[in-house]
Amino acid sequence: MTALHSLQQPDHARGAGSDAGPAAREVVDRARETELLEAALRSGAHVVLEGPPGTGKSTLLREVAARRDSSYVVVEGNAELTPARLVGHFDPALVLERGYAPEVFVDGPLLDALRSGGLLYVEELNRVPEETLNTLLTVMSEHEIAVPRLGRVRAEPGFGIVAAMNPYDAVGTARVSSAIYDRTCRIAMGYQSADAEERIVGTRAPVPSPEWAACAVALVRSTRAHPEIRVGSSVRGVIDLAGLAHELGRSRGVAGDDWHAGLDAALVALSGRVRVDESSSRRPEEIIEELYVAAFGPPPSSDADDSEPGESGGGDPPGEA
Ligand SMILES: Nc1ncnc2c1ncn2[C@@H]1O[C@H](COP(=O)(O)OP(=O)(O)OP(=O)(O)O)[C@@H](O)[C@H]1O
């Protein structure tokens, strides 16, 4: 509850949008994964959370970290995460004055975590440059690090590394795997159940009705099973779809579950999120529209007598004309 967490490199850490906020959110479902992660960390193991984007890896970690009494530090894996950024550096101006004294060293996130017995959470591990990865690998197996001119820094009890990886990200996944897997435990994070996704969207976005949320979740889930789509949308797509449909309904003066507003929202929220397979000649918009009709039913036939100008709230789940 009392965890202090600092977001290192906030520019990068903020990349994921609203969901990158530091506050721990309530995790829907995932009791099993939570138990496994907590047990692994208590046992002193390092952990890789592996799963497609949007499967709740960061959400789970934040929840687990917030329940521990130690601090945690998040770093975003990317080309700029050099060993010096991760470990820390001597302040050049102070070195001129005082030489390479330990108090002149500015701890990076790794040293912070080591010294405080905290958690280091590395997002997008597969994008971490090789040199930095080597530093991490050494710390994982030795539980200490030798920093030139500073000396050895040993891990305090409680220290652990949790890394998140996306199995679909071809960038360097093969390069990372064998060395990392041999030093870590792995928790696979698959997509949430439909029921969990409905509950997640209910807490993250305004939904006109549970029935509408169920159709929106069905639509987004169908992008993951479509033969012409290589990678479908995560629950983030449902959250955006619901938010957009709500705003469109307001600006158009129609109900939040208006069929046409929903279709526009789906096109905007999902067409960029799905990757159409190279073998398909169709545009993502065409496939999304087809899936929208499959999930929400055909357009209401009574378009002429436009829905009541106020709110109707009734909703038109699939099949209802
Ligand atoms: N089990 C869950 N409980 C509550 N919210 C969830 C859950 N899973 C996902 N979400 C919500 O879905 C969004 C994406 O989740 P999150 O950022 O944790 O995914 P991720 O696996 O870390 O994704 P990425 O691989 O892109 O970093 C967030 O808005 C989060 O609140």
Ligand SMILES: [Mg+2]
């Ligand atoms: Mg994440």
